[in-house]
Structure formats: C-alpha cells, structure tokens
Amino acid sequence: MNIIVVSEPGVYSSEVSLADIKQLSKAVQIIAFSDIDDRTSGSIQKDLSNRCSNPPPISIPTSRNSAVQSTSMEKGFPRDDKIIATNRLTFAVPEVFVQDLNINYSSLVGRGAFGTVSKGKWTGLEVAIKAIPITKRAKNTILRTVEKEININSKLRHLNIIKFLAVARTDNTIYLVYEFIMGCNMEDAIFSEETKLDMDVTAKGKLYIMKQVVQAALYMHSLELVVLHHDIKPGNILIRKGCLST
Template sequence: MGNQFTQQSSLSSLIENQDLMAAVKLLQNGANPNELNQKGKSCLRLALEQGNSQIYRILHQISGEIIPPLVNETPLHHAVRHNHTKLVRMFLRNPTAFPNYKNAKNSEGQTSLHIAAMLGYSEIVALLLKYNAQADSKDKYGKTPRDLAIESDSPQLNEILELLGSEELIVRTPNPGKEVKESPHMRRISSKSTHFSSQIDSENNLLALEVALKDSLIPLIPSEEVKFCEIINRGSSCVVYKGMWRGTDIAIKQFKIEYSTSAKELEKFIKEMQILSKIRHPNLILLMGVCIDQPNLCLLSELVQNCSLFQAIHKSQKPLTIENRFKIAIQITQGLVYLHSNNPPIIHRDLKPENCLLDESFNIKIADFGLARPLTRFIGEEIQTTVCIGTTRFMAPELFDKSKSKSIGVGVDIWALGCIFIEVFSGKRPWSHISTADVNCIYYELFNKKPIPIPTCIPEPVRKIISKCCDYFPLNRPTASNILHELISIKSQFM
C-alpha cells in the first residue's frame, strides 16, 4: 500500500491495534486527535468502541471529539451496552473530568443502569449502584431496571436482583410481561375463557384448597370486590399490587398461574395461607382474606405504606438514628418471640430486611411467610439447600447440610436475626466482604466455620448479641425472648 497514511491515520491505526505507548508518543508530537481514519471515525470514537479507558481519557483531556457522534445515548450508555467495565469505572470515578452521565437517559428513557440490568452485567450494575445511580428510575414505558432484569433471560438475574434490593430466587414464567400488564381483576370466569377449575390438574386439588379455607376460617373475598392498582413489588412466585377492598388500602399478593394448576405449588399457597391465618401480632403482617375465583390465586393483607427495611437502610436520604435502630431491632425480635412461642413454634426461614416492612413511624411488620412452617411439619419435609430455602447471606449453616436436618429449628431464625442486626446497626450486608457475584463463597466460609464478620462500628453490647445469635451450634444460640430482654436492657445506654 506504500506510505499513504497521514500521521493521524497512523495514530488511529495504533489505537486500533491498542498500541498505547506509540499512540501517546504521536500525540506528544502533535498528532491531531480529531482527524478521521479511513472509515470516518475519530480516535476518541475508536477508543470508546474498544473500551480503552487509558487512551480515551488522554484524548478527552486534549479536546478529542466522538466522530461520528453517538445517537440518542451517552458514552456511558455505550460503554455499558458493550460491557466495557474499565471505561464505566473511569466515567463514574472521575465526575470532575467527565460529564455526570450516571442518571442520564437515552431515547427510550433508559439510564445506564437499565441497560446493565437488562443485559445481565452484574459487575456494572454493582458499579453504578456504588456511585448512586437511581435504582428506581423509570423508562418511557414505566419500567425500572429491576423490571428489565426480571424480563431478561440473564444467568446473572439473581445476583442483579440482590444488588437492586431483592435476593429472591426468580423463576421466570412464559411471557412474563403479559402477566404484569394485564389487569387481573378484569378477568372473568366464563365458559368461553380459561377459568380456575379448568386449570386445576384434578378436582382433588380444588377440594384441598376449599377444605383448607374452611378449616382455617379465612375470609373468601370475591374478586369483583377487589380493585388492583399499581405494582409495588415482584418476587419469585408472585406479583404484589397495591389495591383497594371496601374502601381500605390493601396489598394483593397475586401468585403465578402454576399455583392454580400444580398440586405441588397449590400446597405452598395453602401452607402460607394457613400460617398467616394463625398469627395476630402488631409486628407481623395481617392477612385479610383470599381470592380464588380467578386464574391467579391471591392473598390480601394490610398495606404498609412506606418501604422495606432494606430500602430504609440503603436507599433513604435520612440515615437511621441509633434510637430508630434499636426500635427496629426490638420490634423484629418481638415478632419472632411471638412466632416461636406458638405450639408448635412457627419458623419464618426467610428473615431479611427485604421482608421487614416499615411505616413512616418506624413500626415494623414482618412479611413474606412463603417459607414459614410449624416446627413439626418442617422437620418432616425434604431439606433442600442454598437459595431454595432462604437467602444465602442470612442462612444458618445447618440449612446447607442435609445431614443436619434434625438440628434445624428456631435457631435458623435466630441466626438470620443476628445477620439483620449487622445490617441494621452498621448499614452493611452480612458477609459484606463477599461480592454478590461470589455469593456462593459464603457456603465455603460456613463450611469452614468462619465467624461471621461483625463491623466494629456496631455498639459492643449489640456485637455480643450478634456473636451469640450466629453461633455455629444451634443449641448455643439464645432464644428470641432472651435477645429481646438484652436489647431492652442495653437500649437505655444509647438513648
């Protein structure tokens, strides 16, 4: 080809070949960063496409331009879309050197966090959240990053949901978007449409539900009396709506269609319904009734208007005071005292800040009893592992070991309570030194009986309680009643 390239063309070829040192020397000798290569691209554009953070920064500092310019998105959007983690980190770490792109929206109303969540880039999601990207931002279709993550087929889905404030295992159903968009209270039973009884595998399943309702004395609420409003949460098995029933604000937990059609899933619905029907306590969510005359079964409960404890700790603009932290810890423990004082004791099995609802006066309601069981029934069940029976960061070591199934009891809730205290009093997740991407490493720590790290910023008396709660031998852990007495006695030291 001969010596037909200009100095700037040589610069672009060096950048394309990622020869940083040679490119820098040319720039020092006066090469023009804004001349184009043979394809009409500037050097800054090439650096962006390659994800080359070093040369991008140098070119940006000497007024390099992106030619051709990006269409309807920022350089951060582009870097996220192409999974250029180093470039993303550079943009976020240097707010004075680069424009503040983190909450900027593209033509679809999507932030960079929307893109990362949708594409399953958990490391980038973590980076964006670390630098305070808005997790609740909505695109032009009203969808948050969490919504897009759930709709995706990403193998990193659960890690991303944990980062966005939910550590639940998500089981996607066919066409998930359709179920969300549809107004479930408008679906009517008719001979021409799919209806509840035709979707039950056998009449025995329907009979089992009717018997359970009768035995539990749970109000059966016609769906025509219930108004569905906006979605307030999604989980592995359900969508939670804000709703209205007879002039009262309620929460509607609408289960996926499998809970109507599968005997196994229906049994889970019945168990949660039976647990909720037996409990009455100021710090536990109140069941108001059930709807079974629609394709999707629904539990109706009281509505807690404010937020989850997780959101109050990690998302609120106002930090919790030490008084609020003690109030929250005491109330969660009070709810646990009540559950464990039943005969037989009721084990929650999925205690975590996401399942503790908080009103504006810092009153706690423990919710999500999908894994809760009376102790006698739990012992007879097949013991599973990992996220199938809880959330890894809050799971007691015996839950990972089938050989220790006989030792599983109220102690699993006490371990989780200690983990919650870590988060309440320090603002850090339990096992916070282990990233979400490596969350399975927690099992390795538990297997080797490593003490759970307790941040030194937590008051010493509370640290001692946590240490006792997270003892590797379940019988050594204190009862909820003992923990409650200790919390009340030490609270006065900090008020």
C-alpha cells in the same frame, strides 16, 4: 366478632353492614331446656352430644355468584390438594370476590418467586394483593405452597406481623390480601440514600425497629405449633414511615 345476649328461645340471625355492603349470618335456633319434657330430654342430649363430637361439615356460603364460584373451586383446586375448596374451611380469613378488591395493577409494590404484589382497595382499606398465577406445569407445587401460606398466615395475629386479611381466586390465579404498609423495607432504608433521607431513622429508632423484629420472632417461636420464618432479612422487614411500626 359480635357477642349477642339472647334471653328467649327462637330463631336468630345477625346482619352486619359496612357502607352499602350487608351480610346476613346463618340462622341459629335457640332452645330452652326448661321447656323440654323429661321423656325427650335424654334423646335431645344424646343428639347434641353427637353433633358436638361429629359436627356437620361447614358449607361455602351462598352468594350472588355461587354457581360460578362452585365451578371455579372444582376447576382450580383438586380435592387431593385439600386447598380452600374443601368443604371444611381450615383458615380464619374470608374468601372474597376478585372484582371487590379494586386492584391497581399499575402500582406494583413488589415481585417474588411466585407472583407479584400490587396495591388495591378492599372494604375501604388500602391493601397489598399478592397475585399468584396457577400454571398447569407446576400446578400441584404452587397449590401446596399457597395452602401452606394461607394456613400459617391466617393463624398469626401479632402487631409486628403483616396481617393476612382475605383470599380470592379465578381459574388461573389466587389472590392473597394483606394489610398495606406505607413506608419502606429495611433494605431500602439501609442502602438507598433517597429512602434513608426520607425515613430519617435515628440510632434510637434503629433499636426500636430491631426490638419489634425480635418481638415478632418470639411470638412465632412461642406458639404451640412453632412457626419458623427461615428468611428474616432486610427485604422482608417493612417499616411504617413516621411511627417506625415494623
């Protein structure tokens, strides 16, 4: 987040760059109320009040592939489902291009009921990418499940909860981008002799791991809209090698 102090009226925008990637924000007009005539200030105040109570819909940012992006939105996400293709963004992560994720399909991290998780790279970070195929037979069910996962995970920000970073899509697949944990899950740490030797978790380390699991659950339960995990088990608890961050 950038906080920019503006002292003069005018039109301002901000450029953010990372390596060779640059993005320019939308222009924002700053008006000095001291320069406005008293006869017009009333109508301007009223206009601003209307804008605050009825903000305009947020549009999808234009890009080098905006036409293709718009088409895939309409094809992949029916309006009835109110997924991320709606004109109001309901989640706090960016939508990115699939080709920017550099997915390594040969490096499979895991497999679940809805899709597979592979390693990839995005903006220089090593990430875990969940690929969820959208089949015609179960399209509505899958879209509802994905919408729920996006809306919940994008609002969770805690040291002991995997960070949800971005979303990408094609006509047939949705990609959810998460931080990658270099280590193992608790199930392997308990039942795999090889992993157990590699991780070398002491009795004190076990208590430290469980404390972090409880901290994550406590955070979710203390939210204004309580989040219940419903599936906390060894296979869903990831532990970093060395520091045992969980």
